[in-house]
Amino acid sequence: MKEGKDRTEISTLGEFGLIDHLTENLPEPNASTIKGVGDDAAILDFNNGKRTLVTTDLLMEGVHFNLAYCPLKHLGYKAAVVNFSDIYAMNGTPKQITVSLAFSKKFALEDVEELYAGIRIACEQYGVDIIGGDTSASLTGLAISITCIGEADPNKVVCRNTAGSTDLICVSGDLGAAYMGLLFLERENQVYKKTGLAPDSDGEVFASKNYIIQRQLKPEARKDIIEALERINVVPTSMMDISDGLSSELLHICKQSNVGCRIYEDRLPIDYQTAVMAEEVNMNVSTVALHGGEDYELLFTVPLETNDVFQNLKGIKVIGHTTKPEMGCCLIGRDGQEHNIVAQGWNAFSGEDKKTDNNE
Amino acid sequence: MKEGKDRTEISTLGEFGLIDHLTENLPEPNASTIKGVGDDAAILDFNNGKRTLVTTDLLMEGVHFNLAYCPLKHLGYKAAVVNFSDIYAMNGTPKQITVSLAFSKKFALEDVEELYAGIRIACEQYGVDIIGGDTSASLTGLAISITCIGEADPNKVVCRNTAGSTDLICVSGDLGAAYMGLLFLERENQVYKKTGLAPDSDGEVFASKNYIIQRQLKPEARKDIIEALERINVVPTSMMDISDGLSSELLHICKQSNVGCRIYEDRLPIDYQTAVMAEEVNMNVSTVALHGGEDYELLFTVPLETNDVFQNLKGIKVIGHTTKPEMGCCLIGRDGQEHNIVAQGWNAFSGEDKKTDNNE
Numbered sequence: 001m002k003e004g005k006d007r008t009e010i011s012t013l014g015e016f017g018l019i020d021h022l023t024e025n026l027p028e029p030n031a032s033t034i035k036g037v038g039d040d041a042a043i044l045d046f047n048n049g050k051r052t053l054v055t056t057d058l059l060m061e062g063v064h065f066n067l068a069y070c071p072l073k074h075l076g077y078k079a080a081v082v083n084f085s086d087i088y089a090m091n092g093t094p095k096q097i098t099v100s101l102a103f104s105k106k107f108a109l110e111d112v113e114e115l116y117a118g119i120r121i122a123c124e125q126y127g128v129d130i131i132g133g134d135t136s137a138s139l140t141g142l143a144i145s146i147t148c149i150g151e152a153d154p155n156k157v158v159c160r161n162t163a164g165s166t167d168l169i170c171v172s173g174d175l176g177a178a179y180m181g182l183l184f185l186e187r188e189n190q191v192y193k194k195t196g197l198a199p200d201s202d203g204e205v206f207a208s209k210n211y212i213i214q215r216q217l218k219p220e221a222r223k224d225i226i227e228a229l230e231r232i233n234v235v236p237t238s239m240m241d242i243s244d245g246l247s248s249e250l251l252h253i254c255k256q257s258n259v260g261c262r263i264y265e266d267r268l269p270i271d272y273q274t275a276v277m278a279e280e281v282n283m284n285v286s287t288v289a290l291h292g293g294e295d296y297e298l299l300f301t302v303p304l305e306t307n308d309v310f311q312n313l314k315g316i317k318v319i320g321h322t323t324k325p326e327m328g329c330c331l332i333g334r335d336g337q338e339h340n341i342v343a344q345g346w347n348a349f350s351g352e353d354k355k356t357d358n359n360e
Numbered sequence: 361m362k363e364g365k366d367r368t369e370i371s372t373l374g375e376f377g378l379i380d381h382l383t384e385n386l387p388e389p390n391a392s393t394i395k396g397v398g399d400d401a402a403i404l405d406f407n408n409g410k411r412t413l414v415t416t417d418l419l420m421e422g423v424h425f426n427l428a429y430c431p432l433k434h435l436g437y438k439a440a441v442v443n444f445s446d447i448y449a450m451n452g453t454p455k456q457i458t459v460s461l462a463f464s465k466k467f468a469l470e471d472v473e474e475l476y477a478g479i480r481i482a483c484e485q486y487g488v489d490i491i492g493g494d495t496s497a498s499l500t501g502l503a504i505s506i507t508c509i510g511e512a513d514p515n516k517v518v519c520r521n522t523a524g525s526t527d528l529i530c531v532s533g534d535l536g537a538a539y540m541g542l543l544f545l546e547r548e549n550q551v552y553k554k555t556g557l558a559p560d561s562d563g564e565v566f567a568s569k570n571y572i573i574q575r576q577l578k579p580e581a582r583k584d585i586i587e588a589l590e591r592i593n594v595v596p597t598s599m600m601d602i603s604d605g606l607s608s609e610l611l612h613i614c615k616q617s618n619v620g621c622r623i624y625e626d627r628l629p630i631d632y633q634t635a636v637m638a639e640e641v642n643m644n645v646s647t648v649a650l651h652g653g654e655d656y657e658l659l660f661t662v663p664l665e666t667n668d669v670f671q672n673l674k675g676i677k678v679i680g681h682t683t684k685p686e687m688g689c690c691l692i693g694r695d696g697q698e699h700n701i702v703a704q705g706w707n708a709f710s711g712e713d714k715k716t717d718n719n720e
Contacts, residue, residue, distance in 0.1 A: 001427075002468035010469050018469075018495050022476045029489040030455050032511075042491035044456065044509070048408035054491060056507060058460035062499040067361075095390050096404065100418035100505055108362035109370050109378075116382045129389040131402035131414060135378050139422040143498075145460055145505035147416060149404070151392075 038256075039159050040089040040240050041150065051157050053150040055086035061141035068192075069185040072111055074217040075144075076118025082243065083148035084126050085221035085296045089241035090159070091229070092152030094221075096131045097123065100145040102138035115144075126223060156235050158300070161256035163238035167301035169261060169320045170236075170310055172225045174269040175246055176285065179292025180277035181216030184209050187281075211273045219296045225315060226298075232309060236300035245291040248343040249299050251329060257301075260327035261341075263320030265334050290331065291344040398616075399519050400449040400600050401510065411517050413510040415446035421501035428552075429545040432471055434577045435504075436478025442603065443508035444486050445581035445656045449601035450519070451589070452512030454581075456491045457483065460505040462498035475504075486583060516595050518660070521616035523598035527661035527682045529621060530596075532585045532675055534629040535606055536645065539652025540637035541576030544569050547641075571633045579656045585675060586658075592669060596660035605651040608703040609659050611689060617661075620687035623680030623701075625694050650691065651704040 002008075013021055023037045034051065035043040041055035059065060059079055067075075080097060087094040099119055103112060112135075123130055128148070188199040200206065206213065222241075229236065238257055242249050246268075254261050268289040278285040301322055302310060310318050320332075329341040362368075373381055383397045394411065395403040401415035419425060419439055427435075440457060447454040459479055463472060483490055488508070548559040560566065566573065582601075589596065598617055602609050606628075614621050628649040638645040661682055662670060670678050680692075689701040 001466050002470040006470065008469040010463065010467065010472060013469065015495055018472070019493070021469075022472065022495075023490060026480070026490055027484060029491075030487070032455055033489045033491055036489060036491040037493070042456070042458070044491070046406045046408045046410065046412060046511075048406045050406065052406060052412075054456070054458060054507075054509065056458040056460050056492060056494055056505070058462055058494045058496050058503065058505055060462045060496055060498045060503065063462070063497045095392060096402070096414070098402070098414060098416040098507055100416050102418055102420045102423070102503065103370065106361050107370065109368035109373065109381075110362040110366065112370060112378070112382065120386070124387060127390070129393045129396060130383060130386055131389075131393055131396040131404070132416060133379070133397070134416055134418045135375055135382075136418050136420055137423045138420045138503075140500045143418065143420065143462065143503050143505075145416070145418055145503075147414075147458055147507040149414065149509075151406075 035159070040086040041092070043090070043157060049154065051092070051152045051154050053087050053090050053092045053152055053157075054147065055083055056145065056147040057083050059144040061143070066189070067142070069189050070217060072114040073118035076115040077122045077218055079144045079146055080119045080122035080128070081126070081219055081221050082296060083146045084122070084128065084223070085241045085243070087148055087150030088221050088223055088226045089239055089298060090150070090152060091156050091226060091235065091239060092150040094126060094128045094148050094150040096129045096149040098147045099130055099133035100135070101133070102136040102143040104138045104140050104142070107142065126221065158236050158239040160238055160240050160253050163253050163257035163259050163301040163322050164303065165259045165322050165324050166304050167237050167322045168304060168307060168310060168318050169250070169263060169299070169301055169322060170316050170318050171242070171246065171269060171297055171299050172222050172315055173295065173297040174271045174274065175242070175295050175297065176278070176288035176292040177212045177215035177271050177274045178219060178294035179288060180274045181209070181212035181214070182294070183281055184212060184277055185216060209273060209277065211271060212277055216294065219294065221296055222298050228313065228315070232313070234302055234306055234309065236302050239298060239300035242295045242297045242299050243293060245293045245344065246299065247290045247341050250341060251343050253299070253301065254322070254325075254329050257322075258325050260323040260325050261320060261329045262323055262327070262332055264332045267317060267319045269317040290341070395519070400446040401452070403450070403517060409514070411452070411512045411514050413447050413450050413452045413512055413517075414507065415443055416505065416507040417443055419504040421503070426549070427502070428549050430577060432474040433478035436475040437482045437578055439504045439506055440479045440482035440488070441486070441579055441581050442656060443506045444482070444488065444583070445601045445603070447508055447510030448581050448583060448586045449599055449658060450510070450512060451516050451586060451595065451599060452510040454486060454488045454508050454510040456489045456509040458507045459490060459493035460495070461493070462496040462503040464498045464500050464502070467502065486581065518596050518599040520598055520600050520613050523613055523617035523619050523661040523682050524663065525619045525682050525684050526664050527597050528664060528667060528670060528678050529610070529623060529659070529661055529680045529682060530670055530676050530678050531602070531606065531629060531657055531659050532582050533655065533657040534631045534634065535602070535655050535657065536638070536648035536652040537572045537575035537631050537634045538579060538654035539648060540634045541569070541572035541574070542654070543641055544572060544637055545576060569633060569637065571631060572637055576654065579654065581656055582658050588673065588675070592673070594662055594666055594669065596662050599658060599660035602655045602657045602659050603653060605653045605704065606659065607650045607701050610701060611703050613659070613661065614682070614689050617682070618685050620683035620685050621680060621689045622683055622687070622692055624692045627677060627679045629677040650701070
């Protein structure tokens, strides 16, 4: 490996910088490749009047999940669902996945069965076929790599770079819950490690945190929102799923679409349990909603004219609007003050979770 | 993780047993899924008069490669090419790949660039687009997961389970070289570790092993053979690529096609350097050709009537023929004796390399 003064740490670029760097100046693609790197999924055209979507995720033990509190069946379910979410985020339907798994000797066959059972349940739930994969040993820990293939109407595929400058900004569901679930589970795990007292997961404390735990361990992809958009016959002008945090995703859309945005703190959708947990850990709940990752909700923009529809659509919240790019990306606080939005989502390379910076 | 007497070790099933076990009784697939698990690639039908092929591979440091003697650029090249090989093995053409990488802190940006450069060179060489992927940290080592999408004519896709019982059995190129290259590199690495003397990789010893080293570190996929088959207008009755060893692959074809086979020891194609290295390490060279993995040559069956064509086709060797299943799977030795063929290829779970058993 490269050593000494010529060595550049990967973390200096961050995940998105690294991908941009590695894939810059790729040669002219095959005719069937419509869009490669840079969105939730790649877009292929197989001349069948449809678009084929491809997305992939690699989850590593100790980086993306902690088996001390993440049951293998839930993990399998989540690993599949996060890929489905990327396909829905393009306004498509997931159809097939390949599943590659590598496990170290600590895993028994029964453990692998549990993990795979979770993947199978997710696939049955969402109507997706397992079409192949690979299994291997690993020197340490578990690696899960899933690639998902989906389908979309060519006139309805939605990218990140097509928001207009006077669009409404909408999010589905509520934000920050998965992150609060993570902090809760981490806290219980620390207590367990220090005291040896196993958390009473059937008890009252867990019951009161049931929603945020569920959001962390067993998220769902918003198939229902894609279906609702289809029913009301609206194609968003841009869309992505919220995996790294609202702030990070919003900046992706604004940068790639060359627009600015104004979102309103008092319009951020937050569940009661998220608010309670934020208070317990002494965090600003808006910060949690803005930067907490892994919600797998949909963030999308729609034309201003659809305002009446979206203000009243169940499960959707209009949180702001896009602007000309020179206006920048701002959060309007409860006090009316403007704050620049800065991405503070998950960074798989820094090893630090900047979300706890609470400096919004 | 599962502990105690209820725990079943994964190695009891082996890789293929594990995949069969995990994917048994999958529900009825989507209409677009023609063939899922069980061949070199899955087959999808997107109603475009073509078949879409999907294959995936997960490579883990310390299990599939050793960075002590495997340069990162070569590794990237190989990681891509082994996926292309799976698509060619279906008589298709690779078109797109996704690339997911996880690296621990020992890797610098320059290392990742090297690895990715190798992947890009392979893609340019074979006309394949990089359309997406994922990058992540890893607690230990490097993980590479590549998924490849290819295309084939629906009338020309070739599976493993369609060999007839009176077909010729052919292989491309020569066998056992990649395995001998591995043993050579392992030996030099051991010497280096014990003596601290770096191998003189520009010197005479390496020059005399040049071919087998190349076969191990930078294999090619047999695009040329697929093109040759197209030119002579022959569609094999069955085909797969030789990644785990001829014996293992031949048994796959025979089992899935419900046929037997007779192959002839004196017809196994073996390079001179392979034979020399086998002698140096005191192994039977036929055993090496039969069980050595990672050659990425094509193994295929063709109708008996094409005998004249294939006996004279450059780069192809007819090594035997299929039989009725009750005849079993046999190697006819140089002395005319029959030996049952037993798979002794690479097993990613046992941690043992049975190929050195030399008991054929």
